Amino acid sequence: MAFFRTVLFLILIISPTGLPQIALAQNGTIHTGEGTSTARSQQDAAIANKIRDIIRELDGYEDVTVQVRSGIVTLRGTTLELSQAEKLDDLVGRVEGVVAIENEVTMSTDVAKRLTPLVERVQTRFWQTIAFLPLLGVAAVAFAIVLWIGFFIARRRQPWDRIAPNAFIAEILRAVIRIASIVAATVVALDILGATALLSTILGAAGIIGLAIGFAVRDTVENFIASVLLSIRQPFAPNDAIEINGDEGKVIRLTSRATILLSFDGNHIRIPNATVFKARIVNYTRNPERRFAFDMGVAYGTDLAEARALAEKTLEGLPFVLAHPVVSVWTTELGGSDIGLRLTAWIDQRETGLLVARSEAIRQVLIAFEAAGIEMPEPTYRLLTTDLDAATEVEAKSAAAEILAETEVQDVAATLEQDLETIVTGEREAKQDEDLLRADAAKE
Template sequence: MFRILLTAFLCLSALPALSQTADQPTGTITVSDSAQQDAAIATRIRNILHELEGYEDVTVTVSSGIVTLRGTTLSAAEAGALNDLAGRVEGVVAIRNQVAETTDVARRLNPALERFEKRMRDIVAWLPLLAIALAAFLIVLGLGLLLARMRQPWDRLAPNAFIADIYRQIIRLAFVIAGIVVALDILNATALLSTILGAAGIIGLAIGFAVRDTVENFIASIMLSIRQPFRPNDAVEINGDEGKVIRLTSRATILLSWDGNHVRIPNATVFKSRIVNYSMNDERRFLFDIGIAPDADMARAVQIAKDTLAALPFTLQTPAPDAWIDGIGDSTVTLRLIGWIDQRTTSLNAARGEAIRIAMAALTDAGIDMPEPTYRLTGLPVLASAEDTPPEPAPAATRPVPPVATPALDVQAHAEHALEAIVEEERRDKRSEDLLTHDAPTE
């Protein structure tokens, strides 16, 4: 520790010597020595310092060409500049700079006050020009706002109101920049424009990274408003959510679920997700499975299922209903049935439920057995009495098939129409923005 302090002390004590030897004049030293020349050197240096600010407290003495400078300056940089200044005077042999930085508070504050007063005088002198530049900026800005408020030509050029509003925002931004350029040109300060634009670019880049999700959602809103993959009141499935489309806003797509709840999906998610639009075609298919016993007449069961679906009043003949054997299990054979409906008038869920009910009744009436789980018990034999033995079932051909026609219940789309009415009522609320239009092209 003592060695460190000793080293620091030696370095500090060597600073004056370094300041005296640094920036010393070079060249040949003359043999003659003249007091008149020393006085001329001192007078020349004093005259120069008198014309410069900040050296009022510096004294100059010259002896045998050696210049000694004493006093104080406002900063160490000004004190160090004296070596270069004195070294340029002819006849100077060496420079002994003993000028220090002043600690006088009043003296250090005076230059700051003078600079402040000078700036205030400059501002007062520039006020008329600043007023003209501000007036020019406001005029250009007013023209831009007036042009952006006009409905035409933006509504005619844009495919929807959202894009038209983006055009207006671009016009406003362009006129703001134009107003700044005009104002800076009047002030002859156009060089500031590059600095402003550079700073704006850096700030915009930082903000872009910070709000990346918001920017992505905004771009997705633009693309969806142009492409419009669905219409108002369309039945869709988006990222696992199903319902009727209410509206498309600049931030989210709003659905009315089958339970009557509002579902808000961010447009970025909508744009990247798989969209199933059930309303693009009027025809829609329902599907269900029925299990039959493995020992049943499968060909007859398939034909009965087809005829039953074809006879339903709500199924379409084109595409035609169909049925087939889809799989086999431990104690059952899976019979798959499909049918098509016009979803504008028929409820999908009601039609599917009625088709299941009537198809099962038809298969039962035809003697097609439903599957029964079969279990094999191992272990001790169990003796059964004659009374416990169940009677043999009658052959299928001799079973009576009651000619009972099962009427279909009402399967009209009452619930769907009720949801459509709710959607239309909410869409009549003009206070909420909507980017969907019935006449816009869809992809």
Template sequence: MIRLLLVALVALTLTHAPAAAQETAQPTGTIGVEDSAERDAAIATRIRDILTELDGYEDVTVTVSSGIVTFRGTTLDAETANRLNDLSGRVEGVVAIRNEVSETTDVVRRLNPAWQRFEKRMSDLVAWSPLLLIAFSAFLVVVFLGVLLARFRQPWERLAPNAFIADIYRQLIRLAFVVAGIVVGLDILNATALLSTILGAAGIIGLAIGFAVKDTVENFIASVMLSIRQPFRPNDAVEINGDEGKVIRLTSRATILLSWDGNQIRIPNSTVFKSRIVNYSMNAERRFLFDIGIAPDADAALAVKVAQDTLAALPFTLKTPASDAWIDGIGDSTVTLRLIGWIDQRETSLLAARGEAIRLSLAALTEAGIDMPEPTYRLIGAGGEGFTDTPDRAAPTRGTETAQPAPRPAQAEALDVQAHAEHELEAIVDEERRDKNNEDLLTSDAPTE
């Protein structure tokens, strides 16, 4: 039963194509009333002569009866068999077409065209070999000239703002000469029409690669922009995306900082380009700020005057911009006094100057009789009565009738606040930069933002 079904399926498959071919491309027009054997023979002879001149119809037979053309046999493919309908429909006197041609399953016959095509291509390759060799040689000569031109230091380093951009110029020159070599080679082969196809494919591939390595491309573009408009110099103290330190170098991939702890911080250039950058070294003047609390009952005006005079008298603070002090706020048991001063950070350490300013300001306020704030406690009794307990500075001590006031400290002198630590960090950065194996895009003559 299964064998009969398979035979029926194969028979249906083999007869389907001729039936379809017979239904299409049938001759049109009026049909004559005369029937002639000589006319049928002439039609058959004409069709056989045509098929003899065409390839692929060696096994096709033609019979004509009453103007009806019948094709039998095999061809390499169904398309070749269907072309018989168009061909015979153009012969005068054909009334109808019965196409019973099927697709051959002979392995040798089906492989012969492929082998013939291979032989033809090999013969064409041999015939074109001298021209191909000349075209390839011309391509190599053009590429060699581009590589040789890109190897020169000038004029690329003169045109470029830094070595990184000069190297990009060299890469573009090499790429341009490669494209020129391809154009010359294709022109020798008279195949310049392929250039648009090659460029289109290269564009699609480049677009796909661009999406795949989007972050890398973004980082590369950021490196180019940072190298052209440099927002910092080597040894500048900067803050980038929350990281602080001194700039060591700018590479084609990352910006390298030396943190205040002596550690290296590598920040991708794409992050640097998009981040908020604070350059503390752009100006020599830098401000320090701190707060001091005084007692609520202290003379605030006197405290402000003493603070201003103390900051102005410090040997490391600048006259311009001038130091200043003011009342900044009030709390439960304190009045906040804010003090600011300016230093030349090239010579003075910011942290040391701020610490000395705090120490000397506290000493000056104490000497002027300005009391510091003390905690206040409110105690609630069982009856609801309350009272405030503040330590009494004038309360008598045990064993004495009156307490002696504490001695006022003498005016202290400022300690050394020179920027020794900063200079030591600068020496570390200079040592790092002396390593010639590491690239650096920072230059002293590049424009800054």
């Protein structure tokens, strides 16, 4: 008996896979491995059934077959998408007892099979759309109601006209209300449809588009922002005489893009608001008192104190010259043939024209100097051949005094400025809606 056991043991060592599995019990009996093989087959069958149950619940794996041998799973067949075949590795690998996977599934090229899912999807979506129509109608009604409420509030004149400093800012507030109502209506409609996640995508796309448009129309946006700031600050009013970067004229209007002036030659000057906002602005009208100045020259040897006093007295005696600020006359330079004097005086430009006042002042001072015998030499040489006797000189002074006494001050009304104001007023009345300036607005 011991010899027989030794022979069997040697056979198992030499060829362990060539004979059925044999187990030696402690009591000396020998058992074959047929029970172990049966258990493995049952386990493989269980794995195969479990995998079949899984892929049976998924779409697209109807043609896939499963074979399991010793824990090794072999998959064969076709799917409509290559990605579906690749997902099988992950699905099968999660099943307990799987040792390895041989995925031989390929993508189907059958036209009928590939078109069938498309037709089914179209039909499914069509019926889903039909079923969705009542909800879509409710969302559309909600969208219209919210939008109507927002636009109704935006159309009201109050409180926007009271809150905003001018009509332009009030219109901007109304535009903001309209945009907010559109966004609110969209959110409500998407919430009813259960598609609020789509809102972030829409807003993101709108932001990108807005950024691109902003770069494309940067100058226009800059002018628009400048018009908002100018309409709030109100650095000038309609009909003001101003100077912007060397351009002078009367203000016609301020639009959302440009400031329009009427030059003293009668031409329209359109200046972009971005330039106006950054430019040096001289407003000649804001202060009603305005100074005019001119230069005159007297000969060497003239009593400068007497000449200054006479010039000041002459200017102060003009009816259109203001008493305050006072008239000023001073010496400016010593020229080649004369001594220069600068004469200044102030007028109320609401009643007096600057240019005509300056012209009349020059004429009156010139007459006064000639009557007083104050010489205003020309830059030329003159040859005197005879001397005037005393009687002739007295007679000449008497005649000059008579001329001075008979000379009346001419009219210096601001006719040019009034004519320009009439033109500006007419143009403003023709296009009232496009003006951002208000006469009653606060001035900076």
